[in-house]
Amino acid sequence: xxxxxxxxxxxxxxxxxxxxxxxxxxxxxxxxxxxxxxxxxxxxxxxxxxxxxxxxxxxxxxxxxxxxxxxxxxxxxxxxxxxxxxxxxxxxxxxxxxxxxxxxxxxxxxxxxxxxxxxxxxxxxxxxxxxxxxxxxxxxxxxxxxxxxxxxxxxxxxxxxxxxxxxxxxx
Amino acid sequence: xxxxxxxxxxxxxxxxxxxxxxxxxxxxxxxxxxxxxxxxxxxxxxxxxxxxxxxxxxxxxxxxxxxxxxxxxxxxxxxxxxxxxxxxxxxxxxxxxxxxxxxxxxxxxxxxxxxxxxxxxxxxxxxxxxxxxxxxxxxxxxxxxxxxxxxxxxxxxxxxxxxxxxxxxxxxxxxxxx
Numbered sequence: 001x002x003x004x005x006x007x008x009x010x011x012x013x014x015x016x017x018x019x020x021x022x023x024x025x026x027x028x029x030x031x032x033x034x035x036x037x038x039x040x041x042x043x044x045x046x047x048x049x050x051x052x053x054x055x056x057x058x059x060x061x062x063x064x065x066x067x068x069x070x071x072x073x074x075x076x077x078x079x080x081x082x083x084x085x086x087x088x089x090x091x092x093x094x095x096x097x098x099x100x101x102x103x104x105x106x107x108x109x110x111x112x113x114x115x116x117x118x119x120x121x122x123x124x125x126x127x128x129x130x131x132x133x134x135x136x137x138x139x140x141x142x143x144x145x146x147x148x149x150x151x152x153x154x155x156x157x158x159x160x161x162x163x164x165x166x167x168x169x170x171x
Numbered sequence: 172x173x174x175x176x177x178x179x180x181x182x183x184x185x186x187x188x189x190x191x192x193x194x195x196x197x198x199x200x201x202x203x204x205x206x207x208x209x210x211x212x213x214x215x216x217x218x219x220x221x222x223x224x225x226x227x228x229x230x231x232x233x234x235x236x237x238x239x240x241x242x243x244x245x246x247x248x249x250x251x252x253x254x255x256x257x258x259x260x261x262x263x264x265x266x267x268x269x270x271x272x273x274x275x276x277x278x279x280x281x282x283x284x285x286x287x288x289x290x291x292x293x294x295x296x297x298x299x300x301x302x303x304x305x306x307x308x309x310x311x312x313x314x315x316x317x318x319x320x321x322x323x324x325x326x327x328x329x330x331x332x333x334x335x336x337x338x339x340x341x342x343x344x345x346x347x348x349x
Contacts, residue, residue: 017337020232022299030333040285047288048268050295054191054261057231062265074269078262081231082254086238088228109228111344112337114320117300119333122324124296131289142290149298159291166287167280 003069004076007036011061011080016088018116019109021049021056026120028060029127036068039130046127047163051156057081141165179212179245180252186212187237187256200233204240212244233257315347 010031018024025046033042042064049059058081065077128142141162148158186207190200201222209218221243225235234257241253275281304320319340326336 013334015231017334017341019303022295023303024231025296025299027333027337040282043285043289043292044272046292046295047285049261049265050292052261052264052268053193054264055231055233055257056261057234058258059261059265062262063269066266066269071266074262074266078258082234082258086234086254107345107348108341109344110316110348111319112341113303113306114316115323115337115340117304118320118323118327119337120296120300120303122327122333124293124300127289127296128293131286131293138286138290141287142294145291145294146297149294155295155298159288159295162291163284163288166283166285170283170286 004073007065007068007073007076008080010036011065011077012084015057015081016084017112018057019113021058021060023116023120024057024060026116026123028064029123030119032064032068033126037064039127041067043127043131047159050159137169176245176248180248182212183241183245183249184252184256187241187253188260191233191257192260201236204236208240208244213240217243233261319343319347 010028014024014028014031017027029042033039037045045060045063045067049056049063052059058078061077061081062074066074069076128138131138145158145162149155186204190203190207193200193203205218209215213221218240221236221239225232225239228235234254237253237257238250241250243249245252272281304316322343323336323340326339327333
């Protein structure tokens with residue numbers, strides 16, 4: 001399969017099997033790292049997509065597509081992310097006129113949610129492990145970030161601060 | 172609606188440009204979108220329906236909202252305008268950032284920045300996972316959700332491909348959550 005076909009397919013898959021942008025990160029990690037981007041690039045994609053305003057899913061697609069195949073790669077990844085929900089939505093919109101709600105679609109998504117959580121946790125661990133900082137500094141940064149998020153500090157600020165802290169204190 | 176079609180389309184485009192520039196992610200944009208859309212181009216009931224249906228479907232939150240709100244307000248052309256508005260700001264910004272970053276990939280400070288960001292990104296993902304799990308089990312499906320989570324963890328532990336695990340979990344959901 002050519003690179004563009006692979007990119008397109010990965011983003012179709014990831015967007016069909018996740019419930020929102022942030023929820024797609026776990027699966028995307030498993031599918032993209034080592035194939036299209038390195039660990040460091042993936043961390044940049046996730047980090048900056050939560051810092052910049054707007055849809056995370058599209059930003060991830062743009063960054064990873066661009067890193068893998070230039071501008072054309074970015075556009076292909078975007079098309080893969082936008083098409084599946086659009087096509088499904090069209091189907092549902094027209095179905096909704098007759099059937100109020102498709103029960104099995106919602107059960108499918110409900111079953112998906114806990115599994116997505118687990119996939120995200122597995123990917124989170126790998127990102128942490130391969131981030132290089134698994135010593136006490138890395139654990140401290142992770143624990144502090146988690147604590148700050150539990151107390152509802154905005155994620156974009158925490159991620160920027162952690163990055164700057166990395167520049168200042170690492171090595 | 173007394174406005175001409177063209178006005179509705181350009182309003183949709185502008186509205187989604189604005190909403191997506193001002194909100195950090197899809198779910199966060201719902202509040203802002205409500206202010207912008209309800210009473211102007213659609214009724215509250217239409218809006219609630221759009222959010223409800225978009226929660227039930229897979230895919231990116233921001234896009235699903237754009238599709239439904241756009242479609243409800245202006246049919247297929249309205250939907251296209253809304254998607255364009257929702258997709259342009261984040262992707263253009265990310266593209267510019269990727270362009271700039273590629274010149275610094277070998278710089279030590281960027282590598283350290285990424286090393287510092289990794290634990291925070293991992294923490295963010297833990298939070299996302301927790302929120303997702305909690306939102307799902309809020310609907311009295313605790314034990315089943317936990318069962319699916321445990322089975323998924325087991326499958327991933329034995330290196331089964333994640334898309335397969337997710338597909339299996341969805342199908343299990345269809346069987347269990349009747």
